[in-house]
Structure formats: C-alpha cells, structure tokens
Amino acid sequence: MTSDSSCGDARPTTGVRGPARPGFVHLVVGIAGLAAFLLTGAYMAFQLDHLHGMPWPQRSMYRSAHIYLLFGAVHALAVGAVRPFPNSPWAARLVLLPVALEPAIFLIAFFLEPAGLMLSRPISRLGIYIAFASSVGLVILLAKERESMRSLALRMHTHQPKAEREPKVGL
Known part of the structure; x- marks a missing residue:
C-alpha cells in the first residue's frame, strides 16, 4: 500500500498512480455520464418533441432510462469523489470496475x-x-478497511511508552 504524496494526499491507495487511478477514472466517467444525461434530455426535447403524442409505456421508458443514466453518473461521481481504496486491491478493482461501466450500460x-x-x-x-x-x-x-485502520491505531497506541499514553495532569 502506498500513498500519493505528490498531491499532498496521505490517504492509502492501491498503488496505481497518475490519471489511471480509480478515483480519477470514476470522476471522468461520472462527468461523461452527466454530459450524456444532458444530451439525452436534449434528444428527448428536440428529436422526440418532448415525448408528446408518444404512447405512455414508451414515454415512461424513456423518462426512467433517462433517470437511470443520471443515477449511474452520480454513482460513479460519488465513488470517484470518496476515493475508496481498500487494502485489498484486487477486491477493490472487482468492485470499482462495474461502477465505471454503469453509465455506459x-x-x-x-x-x-x-x-x-x-x-x-x-x-x-x-x-x-x-x-x-x-x-x-x-x-x-x-468496513474491512475501517476495521484494519482501527486495529492499526490500537497497535500504535499500545506500542507507545506508558508515560506518553497517560494524560498529563495540569496545575
């Protein structure tokens, strides 16, 4: 596990550096998904005449598909903004890759x-x-990452000399 010190960010990462980092990829995919959401809205407005005169099942399908696209884009943005990089890089990739595919689907x-x-x-x-x-x-x-950080903090706390662990009593 490494940290990306070039940006002054000490959060753990999967070791992937540069623009191919999962957080960056998810941000780009999310922004592209938001652009696709806007473009599909324009498509419905101008090419499909605001869906007027369309049978209600088809109209409902267009509207819900439009909202699903927004959901996929926001989901990717949220994952990219939070930058969750657990200690298990293969498991993280297994979870993070599908999120990047949602807007396209x-x-x-x-x-x-x-x-x-x-x-x-x-x-x-x-x-x-x-x-x-x-x-x-x-x-x-x-949750596993949080638990491992908690156990790491506990180990670091128990390795300090007793004098450093006890609070100092002031006058």
Whole structure:
C-alpha cells in the first residue's frame, strides 16, 4: 500500500498512480455520464418533441432510462469523489470496475429499450443489479478497511511508552 504524496494526499491507495487511478477514472466517467444525461434530455426535447403524442409505456421508458443514466453518473461521481481504496486491491478493482461501466450500460438501455418496447428492461435491470452488487461490495470493503485502520491505531497506541499514553495532569 502506498500513498500519493505528490498531491499532498496521505490517504492509502492501491498503488496505481497518475490519471489511471480509480478515483480519477470514476470522476471522468461520472462527468461523461452527466454530459450524456444532458444530451439525452436534449434528444428527448428536440428529436422526440418532448415525448408528446408518444404512447405512455414508451414515454415512461424513456423518462426512467433517462433517470437511470443520471443515477449511474452520480454513482460513479460519488465513488470517484470518496476515493475508496481498500487494502485489498484486487477486491477493490472487482468492485470499482462495474461502477465505471454503469453509465455506459444505462446509455445503451436509453436508446435500445424504449425504441424496441422491451418492457422487461433487460439492459436496465443489468445496470441496476451491477449498481446494487458493487455498492454492497464497496460497503463490505470499506468496513474491512475501517476495521484494519482501527486495529492499526490500537497497535500504535499500545506500542507507545506508558508515560506518553497517560494524560498529563495540569496545575
């Protein structure tokens, strides 16, 4: 485990440095997802005439797919902003990679599901399952990271001389 000292940031990382760092990738994916959200909104407004005159199932599918895209983008942004890098880099990559794919999955669903009236929403369902599984995995990894930090702090505290551990009594 290393820390990225070039930015003055002493938080633990997975050892990946530079712009390919998972936090950076998730921020870029999240911003791209927000841009796609705005563009799909413009598409619905200008190409689909604000969805006026469209049958309600198809209209509902476009609107919900649009919101799913926003959800995927915000999820990626949140993961990128928090920068969760647990002690277990392979497990972290297993959890973090699907989060980066969510906006793309929801963007594909936006164009394919409403147009084909796929009422079972197979693509959106996949994105939702990925979001749920990665969120649960992330919570588990962060809980393990927190526990390891707590045990590290406890070990550091017990290795201090007794005189340093006891509070000084003032006059």
